[in-house]
Amino acid sequence: MIRLQEVEKTYRTRRGDLVHALAETTLEIGDRELVTLVGPSGCGKSTLLKLVAGLVPPSRGQIRVREQPVTGPFPDVGFVFQQPVLLPWRSVLDNVLFSVEMLGLDLRQYRKPAGDLLELTGLAGFETKYPRELSGGMQQRVAICRALLPDPSLLLMDEPFGALDAMTREEMSLELLRIWEERRKTILFVTHSIPEAILLADRVVVMSPRPGRVARVLRVDLPRPRTMELEFDPRFKAHSDEIRSLIFAGRKERP
Amino acid sequence: MSAVRRLLGEAVVPAATLVLALLAWEAATWAFRIPRFIMPAPSAILGEGWEWRYRFIEHTWVTLYETLGGFALSMAVGVPLAVLIVYSPRLRGAIYPLIVLTQSVPKIAIAPVLLLVLGFGEIPKMVVAFLVAFFPVVVDTATGLAATPPELLDLSRSYRASAFKTFMKVRLPLALPFIFAGAKVAITLSVIGAVVGEFVGSDRGLGYVILSSTSYWKTEVAFSAMILLSLMAIVLFAAVSLVERVMCPWLATEES
Numbered sequence: 001m002i003r004l005q006e007v008e009k010t011y012r013t014r015r016g017d018l019v020h021a022l023a024e025t026t027l028e029i030g031d032r033e034l035v036t037l038v039g040p041s042g043c044g045k046s047t048l049l050k051l052v053a054g055l056v057p058p059s060r061g062q063i064r065v066r067e068q069p070v071t072g073p074f075p076d077v078g079f080v081f082q083q084p085v086l087l088p089w090r091s092v093l094d095n096v097l098f099s100v101e102m103l104g105l106d107l108r109q110y111r112k113p114a115g116d117l118l119e120l121t122g123l124a125g126f127e128t129k130y131p132r133e134l135s136g137g138m139q140q141r142v143a144i145c146r147a148l149l150p151d152p153s154l155l156l157m158d159e160p161f162g163a164l165d166a167m168t169r170e171e172m173s174l175e176l177l178r179i180w181e182e183r184r185k186t187i188l189f190v191t192h193s194i195p196e197a198i199l200l201a202d203r204v205v206v207m208s209p210r211p212g213r214v215a216r217v218l219r220v221d222l223p224r225p226r227t228m229e230l231e232f233d234p235r236f237k238a239h240s241d242e243i244r245s246l247i248f249a250g251r252k253e254r255p
Numbered sequence: 256m257s258a259v260r261r262l263l264g265e266a267v268v269p270a271a272t273l274v275l276a277l278l279a280w281e282a283a284t285w286a287f288r289i290p291r292f293i294m295p296a297p298s299a300i301l302g303e304g305w306e307w308r309y310r311f312i313e314h315t316w317v318t319l320y321e322t323l324g325g326f327a328l329s330m331a332v333g334v335p336l337a338v339l340i341v342y343s344p345r346l347r348g349a350i351y352p353l354i355v356l357t358q359s360v361p362k363i364a365i366a367p368v369l370l371l372v373l374g375f376g377e378i379p380k381m382v383v384a385f386l387v388a389f390f391p392v393v394v395d396t397a398t399g400l401a402a403t404p405p406e407l408l409d410l411s412r413s414y415r416a417s418a419f420k421t422f423m424k425v426r427l428p429l430a431l432p433f434i435f436a437g438a439k440v441a442i443t444l445s446v447i448g449a450v451v452g453e454f455v456g457s458d459r460g461l462g463y464v465i466l467s468s469t470s471y472w473k474t475e476v477a478f479s480a481m482i483l484l485s486l487m488a489i490v491l492f493a494a495v496s497l498v499e500r501v502m503c504p505w506l507a508t509e510e511s
Contacts, residue, residue, distance in 0.1 A: 053413050054413075055409055055412055055413060073412050073413045073414075073415050074413075074415075075413075075414060075415055077413055079406075079409065079410050079413055081406040081409075081410075083404065083406060085404050085407050085410070087425070087428070087429070088505040089428060089503070089504070089505050098424075099410075099414060101424070102410075102411055102414035102416040102420065102424070103414045103415070104416075130505060132505065
């Protein structure tokens with residue numbers, strides 16, 4: 001589905017300094033796979049998402065999605081960010097329809113699917129409410145519906161639950177898995193949370209900072225459907241320890 | 256109970272204070288026999304203002320017309336200027352210093368020159384009002400447009416929406432509260448600008464009334480004109496706030 005070949009990204013800041021955001025990275029992500037990217041701040045996780053979406057061009061290397069080289073933004077992508085970034089003057093339903101509207105598709109054909117998505121995420125009955133009337137978790141669900149409505153095959157999620165409280169966060173992770181079971185998408189999911197990364201993923205990409213690079217890719221061999229109880233599974237703990245040691249080993253190298 | 260207390264705090268107490276102050280003023284002018292051309296009593300101001308009521312209609316209309324013209328100009332020029340500044344860094348570099356320069360020149364100093372160039376009538380007063388009022392519109396609109404969350408810009412780009420579509424559906428509506436903040440400052444500044452214009456040279460308008468009546472020692476008339484001016488500014492400000500509430504209904508609950 002996605003292939004990154006020796007991709008590198010260097011930014012120039014406004015002050016003219018060069019920032020090596022992502023060192024040479026080669027990564028392959030399969031169709032309908034749920035891959036999480038975990039690592040400390042500044043390890044190039046978000047940069048990697050933007051590169052895959054075609055929002056920024058790589059400095060070197062090539063990115064292919066479905067064998068097509070990525071040269072710019074393409075519509076087969078859904079984005080979910082840390083903040084829901086809903087439009088306050090639009091109702092829940094109209095916020096969900098925003099993606100379809102920006103894509104220039106026929107809105108009438110999407111009213112029913114939008115309602116179905118709201119139903120799927122437990123927001124049935126909230127169609128006419130406004131974002132300010134919803135909790136943070138519900139707003140993020142609306143953002144997920146917005147991303148899913150045009151039925152993209154690729155879902156890019158940049159710390160989507162990072163701004164939620166711990167309990168809502170667990171709930172949302174399980175819900176994302178449920179949605180993913182129902183509407184199989186390829187998902188690239190960036191997170192700071194090691195348990196979240198393991199709970200969701202088929203494979204976890206552990207990244208380390210300065211310059212951002214892939215430290216290791218590990219396959220999560222836990223059964224699906226997954227539940228919170230898995231956190232007490234010895235295999236879960238083993239994965240968690242491994243990821244933690246990779247991240248903290250990287251820290252010790254530097255003074 | 257709390258509603259009563261709030262009404263007391265918000266309406267009754269300020270109103271009672273105002274009435275008391277007016278009574279004290281009235282009493283002081285009688286007790287100390289202050290000449291009416293120096294400090295007329297409120298009753299004298301009201302009486303003389305009532306005598307002038309028909310003439311005041313015309314003068315108020317002229318000043319209102321100049322104010323609204325200046326305000327309309329400052330919105331019509333200020334908002335597009337802000338859009339240019341936000342969308343083109345090169346234009347920003349070219350225009351911004353000029354805008355700041357126009358602000359650094361005292362408007363009262365430009366007014367005589369402007370009237371010399373543009374002549375008599377209402378138009379030059381509108382231009383003075385515009386010059387006084389457009390700056391906050393530019394600054395606030397530019398701030399609002401620049402405040403679009405980068406995520407929404409990425410989102411729009413990933414859907415390959417045109418820059419125009421993104422502007423109309425995302426950036427402009429998100430900037431509306433900022434634009435209204437600028438408009439509220441601009442409407443009150445427009446009143447000031449119109450009066451300054453009239454001070455420099457005119458034969459109509461409330462600013463003219465203040466200037467001419469004080470030179471004839473008709474201080475009551477000047478006071479009446481000042482009251483009308485501040486009433487006008489308050490009504491215009493409230494009108495802009497009302498339009499804001501209609502156009503940005505999502506702000507209503509956030510404020511309260």
